[in-house]
Amino acid sequence: MARNTLPSRFRGLDIDEYDENRFVDEQDEAAEQQGPDGAEVDALLRRGEMMTAFHIALKNPPINSKNPAVKERAQAVVLRVLTSFKSSDIEPAVKSLDRNGVDLLMKYIYRGFEKPSDNSSAILLQWHEKAFAVGGLGSIVRVLTARKSV
């Protein structure tokens, strides 16, 4: 079949970066957003206090942070909490959130989908089902249109 023999490194160049008029997102303060406290969440999980661990894990989301390490850490903490829930406990947990909480949970769920592992996909899909029942298509649209995500 046809094979490209000409140089094609130029295809990896992002020419929009050199456009003076390109759209730049507003720079917001990222000072206090270090993500949830992993140690505290771990302690609560060990003691079996799932709901409290859940609420703490959803605090301080690193939305404005440009540091990928902070975001990875936050994602890991939340994923740990979500996977330690029993299926029957998921629905009351989702019901305890307000509108913004459901939107944030959806963001973490989709972030979790990006890197599927053996034991995460099934439980994440159950979380997704319950969160969708409360947040509807709107919450998914907000995950897709968010410029600042977790």
Add this chain to the structure above:
Amino acid sequence: MHFVQMKTKIALCPNNHDVHIYKKEGNGWTKTQVLKEHNGQVTGIDWAPESNRIVTCGTDRNAYVWTLKGDVWKPTLVILRINRAARCVKWSPKENKFAVGSGSRLISVCYFEQENDWWVCKHIKKPIRSTILCLDWHPNNILLAAGSCDFKCRIFSAYIKEVEEKPAPTPWGSKMPFGEVMFESTGTAGWVHGVCFSESGNRVAWASHDSTVAVAEGGKTAVITSLSSETLPLLCVTFITENSLVAAGHDCYPALFVYDGEKGTLTFGGKLDVPKQSAQKGLTARERFQNLDKKATSDTKEAVLESLHKNSISQISILQGGKAKCAKFCTTGMDGGMAIWDVKTLESAMKDLKIV
């Protein structure tokens, strides 16, 4: 499909380069004229009721003002000085100016220059960072609300000293030189698809692609209230009283939203399109198996929209009563259909619906 309705006439574009004019005859509509001048799809039409002029804009980067000479509509070209497609156009309340939003990241405010006998335009550029999707004029003929793909709804001053007097102060501010940003939205993400001033002009509502609808109230610092909905994004929004909004979009039905200025809340008031429940027909065993094979479900629900519009609703227009006491409004959609809704009938048909 874009359309504008006068009392007995409609101008619409069926997604091509032409504008069709229809006249109401009895219970039906007959096509009376076809306006052919644009070289690209017509993206915006507005009909000025008092001066009886139509303005159209299109992807050919032009706008034409059409005046009726006898039975024929004659076009006049307006040089917009844009290098991308025009997206939307609106006559100002006094009909001495019109504004065109375009992909050139600017708004062209056009007015008629008597000495040279042609339309000229001024540009509002800063701080617009992307395509302007929608426009609405404030009743004072000076302020212009614009929704853009840079995720912001803004109110600009479009004061043209050649055609009007200096405006009186409004809740949005007192100094209004041309191009001044009187208000810029925060708090909602997503492209702003629809924007609308209330009848008094003290409130502005906008619908964003992140499935939110928001209202801002003018004041020393503008107060913004938004509602994140569980539905698909809304494409158009309009005030039907000073406190109630009707919005519609990709979910194919119009919905009511109620704004409470004192409590600072925006709440969902109800769906305005309650479809008649069609009888559930039973499935044979064969159909059930086929469904299971094709769609992995043996659900009896058919994949057919029960709403009146079968595709996204792209435009809502007030027909009667104005934005303060709307009695009838009209929706047009991507399914090429136009539906007229009577507010009184809706109020009596849906028991929990209250329009304040």
